[in-house]
Amino acid sequence: MTMKKLAINGGSPCRDTNKSPWPKWPVWGKEEEVALIEVLNSGVWSYNGPKEMEFNKLFAEYTGVKHAICAVNGTVTLQIALEALGIGVGDEVIVPGLTWQATAATVIDVNATPILVDICEDTWCIDPKEIEKAITPRTKAIIPVHLYGAFADMDAIMTIAKKHNLYIIEDCAHKHGGEWKSKKAGSIGNVGSFSFQLSKHLTAGEGGSVTTNDTDLAEKLDALRNVGRRPEGDSLIGADKGIGDYGDDGNFIQSGNYRITEFQAAILVEGLKRLPEQNATRDANGAYLNTLLKEIEGITPLKRDDRETKKAYFNFAFRYDSSKFKNLPIEKFRSALEAELGIIVDACYEPLNNCSLYVPHTKPSRHKLNDAYWEAIDPKRFSLPVCERIFKEESVCVHHKVLMGTKADMDLVATAIKKIYTHAAELMD
Numbered sequence: 470m471t472m473k474k475l476a477i478n479g480g481s482p483c484r485d486t487n488k489s490p491w492p493k494w495p496v497w498g499k500e501e502e503v504a505l506i507e508v509l510n511s512g513v514w515s516y517n518g519p520k521e522m523e524f525n526k527l528f529a530e531y532t533g534v535k536h537a538i539c540a541v542n543g544t545v546t547l548q549i550a551l552e553a554l555g556i557g558v559g560d561e562v563i564v565p566g567l568t569w570q571a572t573a574a575t576v577i578d579v580n581a582t583p584i585l586v587d588i589c590e591d592t593w594c595i596d597p598k599e600i601e602k603a604i605t606p607r608t609k610a611i612i613p614v615h616l617y618g619a620f621a622d623m624d625a626i627m628t629i630a631k632k633h634n635l636y637i638i639e640d641c642a643h644k645h646g647g648e649w650k651s652k653k654a655g656s657i658g659n660v661g662s663f664s665f666q667l668s669k670h671l672t673a674g675e676g677g678s679v680t681t682n683d684t685d686l687a688e689k690l691d692a693l694r695n696v697g698r699r700p701e702g703d704s705l706i707g708a709d710k711g712i713g714d715y716g717d718d719g720n721f722i723q724s725g726n727y728r729i730t731e732f733q734a735a736i737l738v739e740g741l742k743r744l745p746e747q748n749a750t751r752d753a754n755g756a757y758l759n760t761l762l763k764e765i766e767g768i769t770p771l772k773r774d775d776r777e778t779k780k781a782y783f784n785f786a787f788r789y790d791s792s793k794f795k796n797l798p799i800e801k802f803r804s805a806l807e808a809e810l811g812i813i814v815d816a817c818y819e820p821l822n823n824c825s826l827y828v829p830h831t832k833p834s835r836h837k838l839n840d841a842y843w844e845a846i847d848p849k850r851f852s853l854p855v856c857e858r859i860f861k862e863e864s865v866c867v868h869h870k871v872l873m874g875t876k877a878d879m880d881l882v883a884t885a886i887k888k889i890y891t892h893a894a895e896l897m898d
């Protein structure tokens with residue numbers, strides 16, 4: 470019997486992560502420690518505190534918008550964006566079939582109907598041609614998601630929005646700092662929605678932000694995250710009208726408490742200082758890794774669109790063609806790559822027409838508004854062939870911390886894939 474070469478078969482791995490671990494995520498330092506202690510000792514732990522106001526200001530500047538407003542997470546930010554735009558009963562919202570469940574679930578949470586459409590195979594982002602086909606007289610908005618290492622085609626999407634008079638909510642949970650034709654993600658549509666959950670590339674464990682250039686919308690968003698209260702004093706950064714002039718101090722909109730804490734905001738202020746350099750490192754490594762992977766038969770990196778003037782990588786994703794790997798099933802390829810590199814190697818999100826975390830029919834008490842609505846929100850009625858093929862047969866995703874390593878680390882990723890290519894037969898018996 471010959472010795473097997475692949476790490477999954479007991480061979481030596483391409484990377485010994487005991488000796489050389491991958492970069493850590495999240496990243497923090499003394500700065501975060503000092504900021505957290507400062508908040509602790511101030512006794513101001515929440516509610517329009519100085520750290521929250523500072524972060525809103527910094528994040529608005531960074532994103533190139535008039536207003537950025539923190540909230541508790543990137544799910545609630547989608548929900549309040551929909552509510553602020555007046556979207557609800559009777560409305561349809563077009564959403565990509567490949568995304569985190571919140572993009573569609575929040576549409577149902579405001580009693581509107583998510584319309585799932587297919588994606589482009591080269592970017593995994595919503596396909597503008599499929600958007601056109603899905604538009605009806607009830608369509609009110611589109612939620613493009615700038616997924617993984619790609620950007621939704623905002624030229625085509627904004628053209629469609631203008632033509633049909635639709636709102637655009639950019640789901641930027643993967644795109645803090647990314648740019649399309651020199652405009653930051655979250656500054657192109659009517660509202661941008663960001664997540665600061667632990668996996669995201671700007672994080673406070675949990676958290677979110679909504680961005681907009683529309684001051685009326687910002688007032689509503691600010692109220693919606695704060696139990697419907699009118700924005701107080703200078704709590705709404707950049708507001709140039711209206712604030713304080715309402716004459717009564719009652720609520721002007723029904724809502725709940727979706728506020729962030731000062732502890733989270735303190736970490737975000739420090740994290741934002743690190744973000745431009747981290748994004749630049751991930752971009753340089755992503756570009757380099759793409760050139761290496763293009764050389765491997767059966768591997769296709771996600772398209773880097775020239776209109777993306779700044780890349781922001783959330784994870785590194787590429788496509789796999791098993792026919793070029795002696796028909797090695799993708800699950801085995803991913804496991805073999807995990808063993809070579811000592812990192813988790815995942816598929817992409819489950820397409821929302823068959824996703825274990827997107828099951829609106831489990832909650833009739835909330836979502837069965839009537840029989841027609843119940844049918845309309847059934848995810849299974851949507852056909853998403855490209856999403857399904859990418860998910861089942863082609864998607865390979867690794868954590869963005871891999872892109873925070875060195876050029877040599879990128880060489881190692883390519884070497885590991887080539888090793889599996891060469892020894893695929895070992896996994897076939």
Ligand SMILES: *Cc1c(COP(=O)(O)O)cnc(C)c1O
Pocket residue numbers: 542543544545568569571572614640642643663664665666675676677
């Ligand atoms: C993470 C994520 C969200 C939700 O953000 P949370 O902060 O986890 O609630 C929404 N959309 C996409 C695409 C995401 O990746």
